[in-house]
Amino acid sequence: MGELRRGRISRREFVVRCVGMGLGLGTIGGLLAACGGREQAKPSATLASGDLGPIERELHIYNWSDYIAQDTVPNFEREFGVRVTYDTYESNEEMIAKLQAGATGYDIIVPTGYVVPVLVATGLIAPLHRKYLTNWGNVSPIFQNLPTDPGTVHTVPWQWGTSGVAYRRDKVSTTVDSWAVFFDRRLGGKMTMMDDAREVIGAMLRYRGHSLNSVDPAELARAKQDAIAAKPQLKAYISAPVKGQLVSGDVWIAQLWNGDTVQAQAEEPNVAYALPKEGCTIWNDSLCLPASARHPRAAHEFMNYILRPQVGAAISRATGYGTPNVAAAHLLEHPVAFPTEEELTRLEFPVDLGADTATWDQIWTEIKSA
Amino acid sequence: MRSRTPVGLAAVAVLVYAFLHLPILILVVFSFNASKFSAEWRGFTLEWYHRLLERTDVIHGLEISLIVAAISTVVSSVLGTLLALALARHRFRGRRAVEAFLYVPIVTPEIVVGISSLLLFALLGLPLGIATIVLAHVAFSLSFVVIVVRARLEGMDTSLEEAALILGADEITTFRRVTLPQLWPGVLAGALLGFILSFDDFLITSFVAGSGSSTLPLVVYGMARRNVEPSINAISTIILVVTTAVLYLAERVTRER
Amino acid sequence: MTEPRRRLLAWLQRRPAAQAWSLLGPGMLWLLLFFLIPLLIMAAYSVMPRGTYGGVQPGLTLEHYRRFFEPLYLAILRRTVIWSLGCTVVCLLLGYPVAYLVARAGRWRAVLLFLVVLPFWTSFLVRTFAMIFLLRDSGLVNTVLLRLGLIEAPLTLLYTPFAVLLGLVYGFLPFMILPIYASLEKLDPTLLEAAETLGATPMARFRRITLPLSLPGVVAGCFLVFIPAMGSFLTSDLLGGAKELMIGNLIQNQFAAARNWPFGSAASFVVTALVLVAVAAYLRVRDRAADQAG
Numbered sequence: 001m002g003e004l005r006r007g008r009i010s011r012r013e014f015v016v017r018c019v020g021m022g023l024g025l026g027t028i029g030g031l032l033a034a035c036g037g038r039e040q041a042k043p044s045a046t047l048a049s050g051d052l053g054p055i056e057r058e059l060h061i062y063n064w065s066d067y068i069a070q071d072t073v074p075n076f077e078r079e080f081g082v083r084v085t086y087d088t089y090e091s092n093e094e095m096i097a098k099l100q101a102g103a104t105g106y107d108i109i110v111p112t113g114y115v116v117p118v119l120v121a122t123g124l125i126a127p128l129h130r131k132y133l134t135n136w137g138n139v140s141p142i143f144q145n146l147p148t149d150p151g152t153v154h155t156v157p158w159q160w161g162t163s164g165v166a167y168r169r170d171k172v173s174t175t176v177d178s179w180a181v182f183f184d185r186r187l188g189g190k191m192t193m194m195d196d197a198r199e200v201i202g203a204m205l206r207y208r209g210h211s212l213n214s215v216d217p218a219e220l221a222r223a224k225q226d227a228i229a230a231k232p233q234l235k236a237y238i239s240a241p242v243k244g245q246l247v248s249g250d251v252w253i254a255q256l257w258n259g260d261t262v263q264a265q266a267e268e269p270n271v272a273y274a275l276p277k278e279g280c281t282i283w284n285d286s287l288c289l290p291a292s293a294r295h296p297r298a299a300h301e302f303m304n305y306i307l308r309p310q311v312g313a314a315i316s317r318a319t320g321y322g323t324p325n326v327a328a329a330h331l332l333e334h335p336v337a338f339p340t341e342e343e344l345t346r347l348e349f350p351v352d353l354g355a356d357t358a359t360w361d362q363i364w365t366e367i368k369s370a
Numbered sequence: 371m372r373s374r375t376p377v378g379l380a381a382v383a384v385l386v387y388a389f390l391h392l393p394i395l396i397l398v399v400f401s402f403n404a405s406k407f408s409a410e411w412r413g414f415t416l417e418w419y420h421r422l423l424e425r426t427d428v429i430h431g432l433e434i435s436l437i438v439a440a441i442s443t444v445v446s447s448v449l450g451t452l453l454a455l456a457l458a459r460h461r462f463r464g465r466r467a468v469e470a471f472l473y474v475p476i477v478t479p480e481i482v483v484g485i486s487s488l489l490l491f492a493l494l495g496l497p498l499g500i501a502t503i504v505l506a507h508v509a510f511s512l513s514f515v516v517i518v519v520r521a522r523l524e525g526m527d528t529s530l531e532e533a534a535l536i537l538g539a540d541e542i543t544t545f546r547r548v549t550l551p552q553l554w555p556g557v558l559a560g561a562l563l564g565f566i567l568s569f570d571d572f573l574i575t576s577f578v579a580g581s582g583s584s585t586l587p588l589v590v591y592g593m594a595r596r597n598v599e600p601s602i603n604a605i606s607t608i609i610l611v612v613t614t615a616v617l618y619l620a621e622r623v624t625r626e627r
Numbered sequence: 628m629t630e631p632r633r634r635l636l637a638w639l640q641r642r643p644a645a646q647a648w649s650l651l652g653p654g655m656l657w658l659l660l661f662f663l664i665p666l667l668i669m670a671a672y673s674v675m676p677r678g679t680y681g682g683v684q685p686g687l688t689l690e691h692y693r694r695f696f697e698p699l700y701l702a703i704l705r706r707t708v709i710w711s712l713g714c715t716v717v718c719l720l721l722g723y724p725v726a727y728l729v730a731r732a733g734r735w736r737a738v739l740l741f742l743v744v745l746p747f748w749t750s751f752l753v754r755t756f757a758m759i760f761l762l763r764d765s766g767l768v769n770t771v772l773l774r775l776g777l778i779e780a781p782l783t784l785l786y787t788p789f790a791v792l793l794g795l796v797y798g799f800l801p802f803m804i805l806p807i808y809a810s811l812e813k814l815d816p817t818l819l820e821a822a823e824t825l826g827a828t829p830m831a832r833f834r835r836i837t838l839p840l841s842l843p844g845v846v847a848g849c850f851l852v853f854i855p856a857m858g859s860f861l862t863s864d865l866l867g868g869a870k871e872l873m874i875g876n877l878i879q880n881q882f883a884a885a886r887n888w889p890f891g892s893a894a895s896f897v898v899t900a901l902v903l904v905a906v907a908a909y910l911r912v913r914d915r916a917a918d919q920a921g
Contacts, residue, residue: 060581065592070424085582086427088592093883098577100682101485102492105581118680118886189783195869197884236786236868241594250764267405355679361885368872369699376829383728386721387742390800393757394746396767400760449654460647466914468651470907475662476851477902479858479878482895485888486665493668509661512654514802514851521847522809525840540636556809562740563805566747587750594752602756606749613748617741 047153048127056295059302060085062095062106064285067159069318076305082298099124104292107299110158110285113148114198114350120154125288127153132300135307140338143284143324148351155286156303157324159259159316162339162347163199163281166246166256170270179207179276181253182230190252192245193230195237197364198350199255199281200227206279212348215356224363228370237368246271258336259321275343282339282347284324394610401603418604428605431589438500438585439568442507447561449508450515451553457516458523475513483510484577491578498580506578507568514567515560522556673892681886691893700877700894707874710863711856714795715803718852719845721796722803726844727837729804730811743804755794755865762790762866786868794862799855803848810844811837846909854902874898 061073065088073084087106089095092115099109100122111119119125130136133156143157167176172187182191193200202212204223214220235251236242240260245251247268256264261273287303289296305311312328322329322336329335339347353360404413422428456462457469475483487506488498496502530552534544550557572587579585586605593602639646673691675683694700729739746754761767762784769781784790814837822832860875869876874894881891 062581087579087581087584088588089576090591091883093886094576096681096886097485097882098488101488101577103488103498103577103580104492105498122680122682192868195864231870234868234870237870238868245763245765248763248765352680357885358677358887358890361880361887364880364884365699365703365872365877368870368876369702379724379727382721382724386725386800389721390743390746390797393754393761393797394749396760397749397753397757400757445657449657452650453654456647456650460643460650462644462647462651465647466907466910468655469910470903471658471663473850473854473903473906474666474899475658476854477857477899478666479860479875479895479898481879481882482669482892483662483665485882486669487661489668490661490665505661508657512658516654517847517851518806518809521806521843522813524843525810526813540633541639542632542636555812559740559805559809562744563801566744566801570747570751572751587752590750591752594750594756602750602753606753609748610745613745621737 045150045153046127047151048129050129052129052132052297052300054297055080055082055301056298057081058083058085059108059295059298060087060106061108061302062087062089063108063110064088065090067110067285067319069314072306072311072315075311076302080298080301080305082301084302096124099290104290105294106290107293107295108302109288109290111288112350113146113155113284113286114352116148116155116286116288117352119288120149124291125154126291126293126296128156128289128303129296129300132297133304133307135304138307138309138312138325138327140324140326140329142338142344146284146349148349149286154288156288156307158285158287158306159319159321160282160284160324161257161259161321161336162275163194163203163255163257163283164261164273164275165253166261166264166271166273167253168246168249168268168270169272171249171252176253176272176274177277179203179278182233182255183226185233187253188233189235190250191233191254192236192238192242192251193234193255194239196239197360200237200367201360201363202281202350203255203276204230206276206348209278212279212281213351213353215353215359217359220359220363224367227367231367231370257321259319262320262336275346277346279346279348281350282344283350397603398607398610401600401607403600405600418600419608421599421601422604422608425601427584427589428586428593428601431584431586432605432609434500434503434583435569435586438503438507439565442504442511442568443561443565445504446508446511446515446564447557450512450560450564451519451557453512453516454519454523454556455549458520472513472516475510476517478510480510480571480573484574487574488577498578499583502578502580503575503583503585506574507571510574511564511567514563518560518563519553519556522553522559526552669892670896672889673896675889677887677889681888683889688889691890692897694890695894695897703872703877704874704898706871707857710791710795710873711853713792714799714856715849715853717792717796718799718803719849722800722848723807723841723845725800726804726807726811726841729808730814731816736812740808743801747801751798751861752865754797755862758790758794758797758866759785762793785866786870788867791863791867794866795856795859798859798862799852802851802855806847806851807841807844810841810847814840846913850906857898857902 059082061084063086073086076082077084089098092112095109095111096115096118099119109125116125139157143160144152146152149155165176165181171190174181174184181187182193193203198212201220201223204226205212205214205219207226208219208222210216210219210223238254240257242251242254242256243260243264246254246256246264258273261271264271287306289299293299306315307325309325309327309331312323312325313331316323316328316332316336320336322338323332329338401418402414402416403411404415404417453472457465483506487502487509491498491502531544531548534548535541539547570587571585572591575585576588579588590602590605593599639649672683674687674689676686676688676690678684725743729736729743732739759766763769764781764783764785766785768784769778772778773781818836819832822836827835858875860873860879863869863871863873863876878891878894881887881894885891
């Protein structure tokens with residue numbers, strides 16, 4: 001018992017065994033991976049028809065965190081007699097990765113527009129039954145029939161926003177109306193951009209007058225140069241959490257979403273918001289029905305519920321973002337105004353980049369490594 | 371005369387403790403600050419604590435986290451101690467391979483562990499929930515426990531065990547009465563590590579948790595990333611207070627025995 | 628003792644390998660099922676072409692591994708290794724005294740150990756935000772220094788390498804302290820006393836008695852800090868302003884925005900392989916040293 005002898009094998013034997021084990025296990029792994037491939041549901045481009053049956057007793061919602069009013073779900077539960085389980089996520093990518101890896105159990109998800117075509121192509125979401133969405137007439141035409149969802153077959157718009165520039169008008173004397181502000185050396189160390197490849201590269205593309213969905217190598221190379229030129233002036237790449245430093249004055253200029261700016265303004269009225277003249281992102285998040293949803297009727301009832309003016313208004317009041325619901329917008333005291341015709345010419349919806357996503361990631365890696 | 375810890379060493383240790391606890395002190399203090407974002411003290415308030423009471427998601431998240439952490443700590447401590455014993459005390463074919471393999475969970479990035487675990491669970495058709503979280507948590511914390519217990523085992527004096535065996539005790543009794551008490555500080559240290567790994571885990575859990583089984587970190591990360599609100603300070607303060615109280619009580623109880 | 632137990636033990640006694648595997652069995656089975664197999668699935672992914680919308684397509688390719696060895700990515704790897712080494716060294720310097728104090732603290736041991744671990748009952752994000760609050764331009768440190776008149780303008784502490792190191796060390800200290808404590812706890816104070824009466828200086832006592840005894844804990848602690856530090860990504864984002872990429876950030880991006888799972892898993896396996904090589908080398912050296920020692 002006291003003797004501890006160490007087994008010794010020759011190095012060559014060790015290597016041989018490792019290789020053998022590796023090949024064997026790799027084959028098993030490959031087989032498992034192949035088995036994992038699922039039957040892809042055929043993507044549909046038309047609204048669903050047919051009957052969904054009576055409303056179920058449960059509903060499982062998977063939404064962004066802090067993206068709803070406190071009483072929306074309890075009121076829905078009470079009125080429809082449905083028990084709601086509400087979970088949250090932090091990013092589209094996390095949600096879509098989870099679904100692509102096979103997670104089920106959710107009846108409603110809330111992807112941003114550019115993710116919707118991906119979800120459709122991979123058969124992860126199902127077309128909606130418009131007949132249950134009796135409040136559909138409240139939806140603004142701006143958010144219908146978008147290129148990311150032709151015919152608005154798969155989505156019910158939830159909230160929308162823009163990605164512009166928030167700034168402290170009491171600290172910054174120059175006019176903030178262009179992406180060029182991020183090249184201004186005098187403001188060095190007081191500015192931030194979002195930690196998001198689409199937003200940063202997109203902003204630089206718009207600065208040069210290109211589309212923020214561009215996959216042209218020359219345009220992207222230029223955007224990369226610009227982003228690297230802006231980097232020394234930046235304090236950090238930080239997204240929504242920059243609010244705190246905007247309020248405290250550590251940061252004077254931040255690329256930020258309008259809803260977050262509104263929240264910062266509540267604490268510090270000197271925070272202002274600008275849509276750069278070269279243009280910027282307008283995005284919208286929508287409710288979608290996962291193909292694996294087990295409570296589709298309850299999901300549709302919830303979608304219809306939030307299309308009510310009072311409910312939609314309450315949600316926007318809580319989040320600070322724009323409501324795509326025209327009737328709800330009328331009820332708000334300080335609505336985030338629908339984009340004007342003029343503004344719409346400058347605003348662009350992001351779309352999925354498909355295979356070029358890898359190119360954009362390479363560029364983002366290079367910017368970060370600069 | 372008892373040899374005392376050198377003053378310099380003690381001073382560094384005290385500074386490190388201060389370093390560890392300063393951010394905690396701040397977050398506790400600011401859980402009472404009447405301001406959402408600001409660094410300035412804008413008055414004392416219990417508002418954030420009141421808000422917590424309304425947040426059933428936070429309370430539910432805490433429940434789930436505690437259950438998951440408790441189960442996975444116990445499982446990984448037991449399995450990990452057995453593994454450490456086997457590696458330190460026995461020779462067998464493939465021993466070095468097993469040892470090397472135990473380092474893999476530590477180095478594999480959490481996102482790889484998270485997604486691959488989900489792939490497996492989906493393949494097996496396992497519904498996502500507390501069980502899947504525990505399965506994943508034990509899998510990644512086992513190695514930590516093994517390494518800590520192993521460090522304890524190495525150089526541990528085996529003469530007491532040998533004596534027990536000579537005196538007629540069987541292996542199991544020897545383990546229970548002689549080895550385990552000696553090993554205990556290592557097992558405890560490993561268990562503590564395993565607990566905080568499980569309780570604080572975010573990324574892996576976000577992939578393997580199902581609808582309705584969001585742990586506290588999942589809820590808190592949501593509150594913190596989008597909407598930095600002192601409510602998260604409040605929940606952390608409550609956790610600290612409750613933990614301290616529970617452990618204090620546990621200490622009193624065991625001392626009386 | 629009961630008959631079945633005696634029969635089982637007798638059976639086991641004749642088979643040393645079975646003894647070992649009965650201890651190994653449950654743990655290894657768990658790891659095999661819930662860690663190894665998922666990992667193998669990932670390994671298979673790493674040699675398949677990227678699917679257009681994420682995930683993979685059928686096929687076989689070494690493209691992702693080849694791509695990882697481009698200078699851009701190797702630079703990221705190098706940077707991460709340096710950071711992780713730095714973090715490990717600082718953790719060792721700061722953690723050893725704490726472990727020593729706790730191990731020698733007698734009846735205060737439980738309390739001190741608890742105090743080491745207590746901060747980690749709060750969430751990582753909350754602690755990090757508290758650090759941001761401490762370090763930012765209008766944060767506590769700067770405010771205090773300004774009030775005391777020690778500085779005239781706020782120091783840039785946040786979004787610097789210093790902040791990242793601070794955050795990493797903070798997060799990994801218990802991983803260093805706990806194993807060293809577990810090792811040091813065995814230290815018999817009478818040994819030190821005897822050495823002192825025999826005339827040994829504190830330095831000599833430390834070098835000849837304490838340090839060798841704690842060495843397994845030190846090594847364990849270094850591994851438990853260095854290896855996960857290689858995979859960390861949130862700290863450099865939150866405290867470093869996301870201006871640099873660690874290998875953890877790169878891999879994270881591949882599974883998230885880049886939707887390039889195969890490249891992400893290839894990168895992750897290269898890092899794993901590197902670490903395993905280092906670990907295997909260490910194990911070889913350790914076994915050889917133990918053999919020589921007796």
